[in-house]
Amino acid sequence: MNSSSSDIVVVGGAAIGSATAYFLKAVLGYAGTVTVVERDPTYAFSSTTLSAASIRQQFSTPENIRMSLFGLEILRSLEERFGPGADVGFHEGGYLLLATEAGKAILEQNWQVQQAEGAEIDLLGPETLRQEFPWLNVEGIASGAYGRRGEGWFDSHSLLDLFRKAAREAGALYVRDEVVGVEHGKGWVEAVRLKSGGRIACGTLVNAAGPQAGAVAAMAGLALPVEPRKRSVFVVRCRTPLPRMPLLVEPGGIYIRPEGEVYICGGAEEERGEKRADGDFDVDYSLFENAVWPALAAQVPALEELKLIRAWAGHYEYNTLDQNAIIGPHPALPNFYFANGFSGHGLQQSPAAGRAIAELITTGRFQTLDLSVFGYQRVIDDEPVFELNVI
Template identity: 50%
Template sequence: MQQSDVVIIGGGVIGSSAAYFLASQPGFQGSITVIEKDPTYNEAATPRSAGGIRQQYSTPENILISQFGAAFIKAAGDHLAVDGEAPDLQFHENGYLFLATEAGKTVLTANQQLQRQLGAATELLDPAQLQQKFPWLNTSDLAAGSFGPVNEGWLDPYSLLQAFRRKARSLGVNYIKDEVVGLDHSGRQVTGVKLHSGATISCGMVLTCAGIQAAHIAGLAGIDLPVRPRKRYIYVFDCRDKIARVPLTIDPNGVWFRPEGANFISGVSPAEDEDPDSTDFELDYRLYEDLIWPTLANRVPAFEAIKLVRAWAGHYDYNTMDQNVIIGRAPQIDNMIIASGFSGHGLQQSPAIGRALSELVTFGSYQTLDLSRLGYDRLLNGQLIQEANVV
C-alpha cells in the first residue's frame, strides 16, 4: 500500500497544471502523485489540439480564465523555468477573428461588450473596417467581426504540457505510469486509488483530471458525469498565394482556420446530431470536402486553389449539458474534486484551472477567481451556463 496526500488522476495539461500550482502553493506541504497511463501522450487531447487561446466567450468566467491564462503564458519563463532553462511555448499573438452575418450580429455585439467590460481588448469591426484590416477577406455577406488583438492567438500545446510536467517534477511531484481501475471508498471518502499494476495508493484527496476518461473515473465513485468523448478533425492545407496578418478566423458557419508554419490548419465542430461519442482516431474527409473547403474558398479568395496536405484527429472531453467545464467538489464524495468537460477549451484554461484546483485543495475554497458557478451543482438544479462561443 502506497500513500500520497493528493492523487491526481490524469497527467495531461490540466492534471500537470494542478500538480504544478499545488506544489508551488505556499500553504500546501503534502505529497502529490500523478497517475498517467501514457506518458508519451501519443493519443492525449493536448498535443492534438489547435493550441488556441482567446477571451472571446459569452461566459464571464471563461473570459477571466483565459485572461489569466494569457498572462501566465506570456510570463512562462518566470513560472516554469527549470535549472535556469525557460520553456519556449511559441506563442503567436495573432488574435482571434469571429465573423458574423446580419443574423449573428446582435449576439456577437453583446458578447464583445461583455468582453470589454471584463477588460478584454476585443474590437467590433464593420465590413469596411474588416476589409481594411484584412484585405484578403471576402466581406460581401458579413455584418460585423470581433477581433482580439491582445492576449489572443495560439501556442504549441505539447510544449505547455511538458513545461507544466517538468516543473511539477522539479518541485517534487511523483508521476506514475499506470491506469486507475478502481476507487476504494468508505462513506463519503475515497480512501484508495487502485491501479492496473495491482498497487493501491491511499490518499487524502483525489483530483479527477482524466479528460475523456473522466466520466469513467467518476463512475467508479458512483457519480454521473455528463462528459463524453467527441472526435474532432484538424486539416492541414497549403496555399500558394501568401497572405499576411491572418488571425485564427471563425466563419459564421463555424469553420475556422489559422496559419501553421508555412501552411494553414482548419476544422469545424459537426452538428450535434452528427457528433457521436468516439474514442478512435480514424479520419473522415467528408467534413472537409462538403463544408470546410467550400467555406474557405468563399471566405478567402486565395483559398480557392489550396492543397490538402494531411489531417489528424483528437478528442474533446465534451460536456453535453452546457459545454462549460465542471470544476469543484464531487457530489456524494467529500474528498474528490473534478475538473472535466472543457469541450475544447482545456489547453487555454489550464493555468487558471490548475490554480483553482490548488486553492480548493489547500484552502477549501477559491481564493483568486471564483468559479463556484461552474460546479457540479448547476447540473442538478438546472442552472446551466450555456457557452455560445464553442469552436
C-alpha cells in the same frame, strides 16, 4: 497487490492534471504528497497534444474570459515562472470571429461582456474588415470581433512540459499506470486501484482524466456528463499569401489559422446526434471536402486553391450538459474533485483550472478566480451555463 499512499492523487497528467500538480507543489507549496497517474506519458493520444493549441478571450461567460486572461498572464510570464529560456512559441496572431446580420446582435452582446472584463477585442464593420484583411470576402458579413492582442496560438507540448517538469521538481510523483477503480465509502474516497494491480490510498482525488473523466467518475458511483468526442484537424497549403491572417472563424463555426508556412483548419462536426468517440482516431476526410473547404473558400477566395497535406483526429472532453467546465468537489463525496468537461477550451484554461483546484484543496475556497458558477451542483440541478461562443 502493491499498495502505497498519497495525500492527493491526480488522475490524468496532461495539461490540467499537470497544472494542478504544479500549482499545488511549486506555487502554493503544498507539503503533502501528490501523485499524478498518467496512462501514457508520451501523450500521443492526449487532448492536450492533439489540440489546435490556441487561446482567446472571446467568450460570453465572464468566468471563461477571466480564466483565459489568467492563462494569458501565464503565457506572458513563462521565464519569470519557469526560468530562462522557457518558451511555448506563443504567437499573438489574434482571433477574428465573423457574424452575419443574424448573428450580429449576439456578437455585439458578447463584445460588451468582453470589454467589461478588460479583454482587448475590437468590433469591426464590413468596410474596416475589408481594409484590414484585403483577402477576406465580406459579402454577407455584418460584423467581426477581432482580438488584436492577447489571443493566438502556441505549442501545447511545450506548455505541458513546463508544468510537468516544474511539478516534478517541486516533489510531485508521476506514475505510469491507469486508474481502473475508485474505493469509496461513507461519503469519502479512500483509494484508487491501478491496472498494474497496485493500489494508492489517498486523502483527495482529482479527476483530470480528460475525455475519460466520465468513466473515472463512474468508478466512484458519480454521474458526470462528459464523454469523448472526435475532432478532425486538417493541414493545408495555400498558393496565395494571406498576410496577417488571425485565427479566422467564419459564421458557421469553421476555423483556419496559420501554422508557419501552412494552415490548420476544421470545425465542421455536427454536434447534434454526434456519437462518442471511444478509441476512434480516424480522420473524417469527408468533412474537409464537403464542409470545411467550401466554407473557407467562400470566406477567403484564395483558399479555393488548397492542397491538403495531412490531417489528424483527436478527442476532447465534451460536456453534454452545457459544453463548459465542471470544477470543484462533489457535494456527496467532498474529497473527489472535478476538473473536467472543458469541451475544446481545456488547454487554454488549464492554468486557471489547475490554480483553482489547488486553492480549493489547500484553502477550501477559490482565491484567485471565483469559479463557483462551474461547480458540480448545476449538474444535479440541471441548470446549464451555456456559452454563446462555442468554437
